[in-house]
Amino acid sequence: MHFETFTMSENLLSMMSSDTIKLSKSDKKIVTIIQRNPKQVIHYSIATLAQMAEVSEPTVNRFCHKLGCDGYPDFKLKLAQQLSSGSHLFVDNMERNDDTYTVMQKIMESIQSSVQLIGKSTSPESINQAASLLLDCNSVSFFGMGASGPVALDAQHKFFRFGMPVIAHTDYINQRMICSMLNEKDVSVFISYTGRTEAIVESARLARDRGAPTIGLTRDGSPLASCCNVVLNAVTAEDTDLFTPMTSRIIHLALIDMLATTVALRMGDQLEENIKAIKTNLRATRRLS
Amino acid sequence: MHFETFTMSENLLSMMSSDTIKLSKSDKKIVTIIQRNPKQVIHYSIATLAQMAEVSEPTVNRFCHKLGCDGYPDFKLKLAQQLSSGSHLFVDNMERNDDTYTVMQKIMESIQSSVQLIGKSTSPESINQAASLLLDCNSVSFFGMGASGPVALDAQHKFFRFGMPVIAHTDYINQRMICSMLNEKDVSVFISYTGRTEAIVESARLARDRGAPTIGLTRDGSPLASCCNVVLNAVTAEDTDLFTPMTSRIIHLALIDMLATTVALRMGDQLEENIKAIKTNLRATRRLS
DNA sequence: TCACAAAATGTAATTAACTTTCACTTTGGT
DNA sequence: ACCAAAGTGAAAGTTAATTACATTTTGTGA
Numbered sequence A, B: 001m002h003f004e005t006f007t008m009s010e011n012l013l014s015m016m017s018s019d020t021i022k023l024s025k026s027d028k029k030i031v032t033i034i035q036r037n038p039k040q041v042i043h044y045s046i047a048t049l050a051q052m053a054e055v056s057e058p059t060v061n062r063f064c065h066k067l068g069c070d071g072y073p074d075f076k077l078k079l080a081q082q083l084s085s086g087s088h089l090f091v092d093n094m095e096r097n098d099d100t101y102t103v104m105q106k107i108m109e110s111i112q113s114s115v116q117l118i119g120k121s122t123s124p125e126s127i128n129q130a131a132s133l134l135l136d137c138n139s140v141s142f143f144g145m146g147a148s149g150p151v152a153l154d155a156q157h158k159f160f161r162f163g164m165p166v167i168a169h170t171d172y173i174n175q176r177m178i179c180s181m182l183n184e185k186d187v188s189v190f191i192s193y194t195g196r197t198e199a200i201v202e203s204a205r206l207a208r209d210r211g212a213p214t215i216g217l218t219r220d221g222s223p224l225a226s227c228c229n230v231v232l233n234a235v236t237a238e239d240t241d242l243f244t245p246m247t248s249r250i251i252h253l254a255l256i257d258m259l260a261t262t263v264a265l266r267m268g269d270q271l272e273e274n275i276k277a278i279k280t281n282l283r284a285t286r287r288l289s
Numbered sequence C: 001t002c003a004c005a006a007a008a009t010g011t012a013a014t015t016a017a018c019t020t021t022c023a024c025t026t027t028g029g030t
Numbered sequence D: 001a002c003c004a005a006a007g008t009g010a011a012a013g014t015t016a017a018t019t020a021c022a023t024t025t026t027g028t029g030a
Helices: A012-017 A025-036 A046-053 A057-066 A072-085 A100-121 A124-135 A148-160 A172-179 A198-209 A244-267 A269-283 B012-017 B025-036 B046-053 B057-066 B072-085 B100-121 B124-135 B148-160 B172-179 B198-209 B244-267 B269-283
Strands: A139-144 A166-169 A186-191 A214-218 A230-233 B139-144 B166-169 B186-191 B214-218 B230-233
Touching (some): A012 A025, A025 A057, A046 A057, A072 B072, A100 A244, A100 B100, A100 B244, A139 A198, A148 A166, B012 B025, B025 B057, B046 B057, B100 B244, B124 B186, B148 B186, B166 B172, B186 B198
Parallel strands (some): A139 A166, A186 A214, A214 A230, B139 B186, B186 B214
């Protein structure tokens, strides 16, 4: 839940708007100036900002401390980082008359912040545990439906290249059939952002009841999560109707990349042989002109 | 190719390594310290950095000016911005003994910078043109093989929800059959990161020869690109054996999101009806407990 | 409405950070 | 070996940021 790399207590700009912290009258004057043009503020001295907000310098300084910064220079630094890391995004939903450039920016920012969130919400331990299961099994099955169907297929493709006996099921009937045949050496991975898709939850329960190790690519605390031995927690930055279906798939793919890479690194030499074999075969299908 | 949002004269870190500027002996000592841990340097005072590099404070100051900064604080600010904008990442490939946390970080950073790159390498115009084609056609087909197969299926799912007559083909034989039957009202979208997959390039040529509008989700200048009426340029930040296959899919998905959203916004009211219908039907498959 | 404590704010002093000046040292060319 | 040019650092100068403390404002209960 907390694996900060670049210390980033919180998003300063959103902190100022939302009332996570109690702001005095003077503080609000400061906020106004900052919000008017954050990119410029980072070049102001404390004196300049104080003057513009029509408050005293110590007030600005205290304001910075309230926001969890170590002083004014530290505040400027953090603000600068957040502005250029894209973690500012108030990314409101699309507007009917957004131009394409704006649409691109909003989607990019939405992805950015969701990716950043992985580092905070998904623990390396869970990935390690999942990797251990995958390294010690006879077969792997990925299950996904709807938007998660392509994710399951992508996972299949990825692990398939490692030379693992893997298969993806996007078909409800097939899922049921497979799940009722699993045993304790058959790992199954269930993919669902909401973790509430009836069919997937039932399949997961079926698998677990048969003693097969189950991995959930879903959000912690969901019905699906409670049927899984290991959960790779997948949440997106903001749960808006429009952005979630976009970013959730991408987050799932990113998690699969992490899982696959971890597995690959642990496989060591054995893997390189497999990869090399596939690459050689693939070359024939490419045109070099 | 150039849609910068935040002005950014140059990349400081690369400026230090490459000899774009003449560095003295003392300067090099400073560079060493900075490169050793850039993220930490931004919290140093000029005195601290000077001491660590075993040079005087004025030397550090002059060094900053050489790099085109307005002084030491300005240097720190710019460095901080660049570090968190992702324009740094040397993200070297995975190391055999990276721990899982490091793996996660590397993958995250790799995605981050590739996503940012979309804004610079893919033009809104190309997306607009592609959207126009999709809005004025009788059917849409997505073509992808290998790692791009799931991407095609994902696109299918997305546009399917808009109520468009769409189908994804991941099968070589089917692709050929479909392509030889297309006409000028059938849009086809070809997905390939390298743009060199023989089968896809041939299909695209087939489609174009029949007068069908073709869209390429590939890199500019590739063989596939030259067979397409519209190209959505997809490149990833660094072309390493390990990262490219990860980020390329994600970039493709992001571009599809942008395309789909643009189409959706232009469809307007008509769309909302379709989405609403699907949502209502979907609710029955969820468990609410 | 007044009194009073608590919070907020500003003034002024202090401290820290950064920059400039200038004298000294090193470097590279003759 | 000499000398100019470039590089460097000590110390002074300047600016910026913080702290300490006095003043004002705000809110609460008699």
